[in-house]
Amino acid sequence: MNERAPIVFVVDDDPSVRRSIKRLIGSVGLQVELFGSAQEFLLSKRPDVPSCLVLDIRLPGISGLDFQHELAEANIHIPIIFITAHGDIPMTVRAMKAGAVEFLTKPFREQDLLDAIQLALERDRARRQGDAEIAVLRERFESLSPREREVVGMVVSGMLNKQIAADIGTTENTVKVQRSRAMEKMQAQSVADLVKMVERLRSPARKSRVN
Amino acid sequence: MISGNAALTGSYDLLQVALSVLIAISASYAALDLAGRVTATRGRAQLTWLLGGSAAMGIGIWAMHYIGMLAFRLPVPLEYDWPTVLLSLLVGILCSAFALVVVSRRRMGLTYALIGSAIMGCGIAALHYIAMAAMRLPAECRFDFRLVALSVVLAVVFSFASLWLAFYFRDEPQDSAWRKLGSALVMGVAISAMHYTGMAAATFIPAAPALDHSHAVSISSLGTLGIAAATLQVLGLAVLSSLVDRRFDSQGLELALTETRLELAHVARIATMGELTASIAHEINQPLTAVVNNGNFALRQVASGAPNLEELREAIAEIVDDGTRASAVISRIRALLQKGAPDRAELDINEVIQEVTILVRHEATLSGTSVRLDLAADLPHVLGDRVQLQQVLINLVINGIEAMRTLTDRPRELLIKSAKNADAVLIQVQDSGKGLDPEQVGRIFEPFFTTKPQGIGMGLSISRSIIESHGGRLWTVPGSSGALFQFTLPTDGNSVS
Numbered sequence: 114m115n116e117r118a119p120i121v122f123v124v125d126d127d128p129s130v131r132r133s134i135k136r137l138i139g140s141v142g143l144q145v146e147l148f149g150s151a152q153e154f155l156l157s158k159r160p161d162v163p164s165c166l167v168l169d170i171r172l173p174g175i176s177g178l179d180f181q182h183e184l185a186e187a188n189i190h191i192p193i194i195f196i197t198a199h200g201d202i203p204m205t206v207r208a209m210k211a212g213a214v215e216f217l218t219k220p221f222r223e224q225d226l227l228d229a230i231q232l233a234l235e236r237d238r239a240r241r242q243g244d245a246e247i248a249v250l251r252e253r254f255e256s257l258s259p260r261e262r263e264v265v266g267m268v269v270s271g272m273l274n275k276q277i278a279a280d281i282g283t284t285e286n287t288v289k290v291q292r293s294r295a296m297e298k299m300q301a302q303s304v305a306d307l308v309k310m311v312e313r314l315r316s317p318a319r320k321s322r323v324n
Numbered sequence: 325m326i327s328g329n330a331a332l333t334g335s336y337d338l339l340q341v342a343l344s345v346l347i348a349i350s351a352s353y354a355a356l357d358l359a360g361r362v363t364a365t366r367g368r369a370q371l372t373w374l375l376g377g378s379a380a381m382g383i384g385i386w387a388m389h390y391i392g393m394l395a396f397r398l399p400v401p402l403e404y405d406w407p408t409v410l411l412s413l414l415v416g417i418l419c420s421a422f423a424l425v426v427v428s429r430r431r432m433g434l435t436y437a438l439i440g441s442a443i444m445g446c447g448i449a450a451l452h453y454i455a456m457a458a459m460r461l462p463a464e465c466r467f468d469f470r471l472v473a474l475s476v477v478l479a480v481v482f483s484f485a486s487l488w489l490a491f492y493f494r495d496e497p498q499d500s501a502w503r504k505l506g507s508a509l510v511m512g513v514a515i516s517a518m519h520y521t522g523m524a525a526a527t528f529i530p531a532a533p534a535l536d537h538s539h540a541v542s543i544s545s546l547g548t549l550g551i552a553a554a555t556l557q558v559l560g561l562a563v564l565s566s567l568v569d570r571r572f573d574s575q576g577l578e579l580a581l582t583e584t585r586l587e588l589a590h591v592a593r594i595a596t597m598g599e600l601t602a603s604i605a606h607e608i609n610q611p612l613t614a615v616v617n618n619g620n621f622a623l624r625q626v627a628s629g630a631p632n633l634e635e636l637r638e639a640i641a642e643i644v645d646d647g648t649r650a651s652a653v654i655s656r657i658r659a660l661l662q663k664g665a666p667d668r669a670e671l672d673i674n675e676v677i678q679e680v681t682i683l684v685r686h687e688a689t690l691s692g693t694s695v696r697l698d699l700a701a702d703l704p705h706v707l708g709d710r711v712q713l714q715q716v717l718i719n720l721v722i723n724g725i726e727a728m729r730t731l732t733d734r735p736r737e738l739l740i741k742s743a744k745n746a747d748a749v750l751i752q753v754q755d756s757g758k759g760l761d762p763e764q765v766g767r768i769f770e771p772f773f774t775t776k777p778q779g780i781g782m783g784l785s786i787s788r789s790i791i792e793s794h795g796g797r798l799w800t801v802p803g804s805s806g807a808l809f810q811f812t813l814p815t816d817g818n819s820v821s
Contacts, residue, residue, distance in 0.1 A: 126689075127610045127614070129610075129611065129614040129642060129645070129646055129649075130610055130613050130614045130617070132614070132642065133613070133614040133615075133616075133617030133618045133621070133639075133642065134617055136617065136618060136621040136635070136639055137617045137618075137620055137621050140621055140624045140625070171606065171686060171689050171690060172689070173689055173694075174692065175692070176690070196613075198605060198606040198608075198609035198610055198613065199601075199602045199605040199606045199609065199686075218609075219609045219610065219612070219613035220609060220612045220613040220615070220616040220617070221613070221616075223616075223617065223620040
């Protein structure tokens with residue numbers, strides 16, 4: 114895939130902490146953008162590249178955890194690394210359950226942050242790739258005729274050609290033709306392949322994020 | 325004895341009667357005063373007060389009787405048998421000691437008071453009639469027994485009244501001196517009434533001296549005066565030493581109170597700091613995070629072999645700044661946690677407000693509260709203890725933040741304002757919550773009153789005592805939107821430079 118340079122977004126209300134994180138992440142060659150509040154981050158124009166968010170728990174106006182929830186609601190699936198100067202276990206549990214990549218207590222070890230950023234960017238890449246693949250599959254699936262889609266659905270659920278023909282009131286031969294045409298359009302090598310594709314299309318978008 | 329002889333007619337020297345009543349009143353006052361001392365002290369001091377008190381009081385009652393008797397003039401020479409006189413004095417002192425023991429008890433039931441007054445009344449009556457028996461005169465003394473009985477009853481009733489009065493007044497502070505004086509008046513008059521009733525019971529019939537005159541002494545008017553003067557002196561000394569002792573007591577109490585208040589303020593500060601742990605951790609960890617990050621960056625730059633010197637310099641400068649910032653937070657907290665005598669210094673109250681804002685910033689952000697400062701420029705200095713004033717402000721701010729925790733229909737805002745106000749500065753802390761419950765407003769400054777589930781209810785009462793010890797006032801203003809607390813601090817006249 115043709116990919117542009119990834120970006121790390123940092124939201125922390127303490128300017129001196131913000132600057133120090135930028136220096137640190139910048140020193141390993143990553144691009145960094147800083148924000149003083151969740152609002153600033155939401156209003157910014159973010160380029161369509163692999164990215165992750167380093168988010169302070171304590172933010173003016175909204176807690177980092179609530180912001181994580183808001184992003185999910187708004188269908189923004191950016192991997193989040195939480196940093197906090199004063200974290201507790203319930204906070205950590207809540208963050209991780211909601212899909213955070215890492216929960217770091219300030220002051221953190223630089224390697225922990227850099228590792229977490231690498232992992233987060235990996236996840237974002239994978240999610241983007243998955244999203245792209247699904248987009249291709251969906252495109253293919255949408256090129257099928259309504260009857261072909263119907264036949265595919267029945268094949269995937271394990272029905273034999275004869276049963277399908279009986280079900281939709283046509284001959285077995287017609288079903289065979291429709292079936293092979295659908296497999297061709299979907300670029301499926303085998304029935305097993307087709308099953309997998311349909312499975313992916315059916316699964317909710319969120320699942321594809323974690324490879 | 326020859327019956328049918330005419331009774332001797334006695335007359336009273338009114339001046340001496342008045343003197344006897346005065347002594348009775350003084351003795352009563354001393355008794356009321358000393359009862360309080362006997363109760364207030366413990367151990368050896370209590371015993372000393374009891375002995376001294378009963379001696380003074382006994383001498384008082386005794387002297388009253390003798391002066392009352394000397395005031396009675398008979399047309400025959402009159403002498404006294406001194407051993408009997410001493411016996412009557414002893415009875416007087418024992419009787420007083422008994423009375424003091426009774427009234428210095430923790431509690432006094434009715435039965436106890438009745439038995440006590442019966443014994444005491446009989447003692448006083450005994451004193452009177454022993455004193456009568458000490459008389460040596462060429463006459464026979466006859467008693468009207470109805471009047472004798474009346475005098476004993478009066479003695480018992482007066483004893484009962486005086487026990488109750490003494491018990492009631494023993495713990496009263498000095499400002500009740502007038503009431504004490506009033507009851508001493510009643511008691512003194514009662515003692516005198518008993519005495520003169522007893523005297524009226526006696527009739528003297530001329531007769532040959534039948535009694536032993538070997539120990540008899542006569543008493544001149546000068547002697548009377550001497551007895552009176554000595555008695556008044558003894559009673560005066562007793563009351564004076566009681567006053568002095570009480571003054572010392574109250575000074576010690578005040579000192580202990582100041583110490584306790586300091587201790588309490590310290591404990592409350594620690595409790596407040598406990599609530600602020602999240603803030604404190606945050607305020608220290610923020611600069612430390614920046615220090616660690618910048619340090620790591622610097623190491624990487626150096627390790628790369630070709631460091632960008634300008635970037636390196638910037639990072640190191642920030643390390644220095646953040647280190648200083650962290651240490652400033654720590655010393656502020658240390659100061660708040662330290663116990664120490666109040667330390668008065670000239671302060672810029674705006675500076676104190678800003679320091680507090682830093683400490684509570686995290687608390688405010690976590691609860692979604694925005695803190696707004698409206699500080700007047702050119703405020704005069706105040707003379708105060710920085711730590712204690714910070715404590716008051718932290719208390720008010722945390723209260724405000726907590727009061728708004730459940731607020732959902734409008735923004736949570738806390739306004740801290742400073743202003744010049746005549747020869748004082750006025751500091752206001754106002755929240756945008758639902759305000760104070762009118763039913764509770766009167767009680768919020770009471771110790772242990774709290775509306776918070778985890779509160780101990782000491783914050784506001786300690787805050788008020790801190791502000792008052794600075795010569796200012798802390799109060800709440802009704803009718804404003806949200807709760808508004810404000811306090812004044814007197815200025816020292818010098819403007820902030």
